[in-house]
Amino acid sequence: MRLEAAPLPVPLEGVFVYRTDRPYEVAVEFRGAGVRIARWVFSRELLIDGQSCATGEGDIQVWPRWSGTEPRVLLALSNGERGCVVSARAKDLRELCRRMTELVPRGQEDRHYDLDAELSALLTF
Template identity: 45%
Template sequence: MESTTARSEDGTPDELAPHITTLVFPMEAWGKDEWVPVSVFATYSTATPYEVGLEFLVAGRSAAYWVFARDLLLDGSVYAAGSGDVWVWTRAAADGRPERVHLLLDNGSERCLFVADHRHAALWCAMMTSLVPRGEESRHLDLDGAVDRLLSG
């Protein structure tokens, strides 16, 4: 797990700068007819508080990078969530506790199912919501800066 804090030129923490947190954890992907081990490099930034990025690594090499709504991961860690190209749902163990999180990605021509231990997903969700609690995402957006960039051409 790695978390970084932006710093100003004099080295002090810059509270207005984006904060980025990352987590690497194992998953399995359903291949042609077998499960394949995959590492996931998950990234979240307060500069883009509504999205999460996942880079999928197979045998240490980048195989795919997806960006999707953070809420899908947060919701899907508790109950089935998604539509279109991203679906997330949880499977419980025999005792009813969450055990596995499933992530189905569909790019229109191909689909891939990924499965992770629920503890990894829960940790990732906790890390993201510790930086930006649910409902406070808009407080982290620089809308004035975005409008200025759009108008400046």
């Protein structure tokens, strides 16, 4: 991954994490010196759809960039006070999304996650 900063992009250690027991989400963890610096959790649909068109509102936005020597996918991350734009190689994200949808196909997330049970547990007094 790269932190897109002027005048030159800065290499950044970022790892995407996907779990089949949480099929609706994907996380990206940023690390430095072996320590997790930040973690963002968002809809996997943003990552899947953001490969081909701009998507997302507010805190997280994803879009492709086809110019330059290597196609990339950009992620704008904000917490309301601070933000950054990072990018990953499009081919790496394409492979990640392929593996995610192979593990849990689109539209079949509910087979891996019982939303009703989770809501019942939250609403129990």
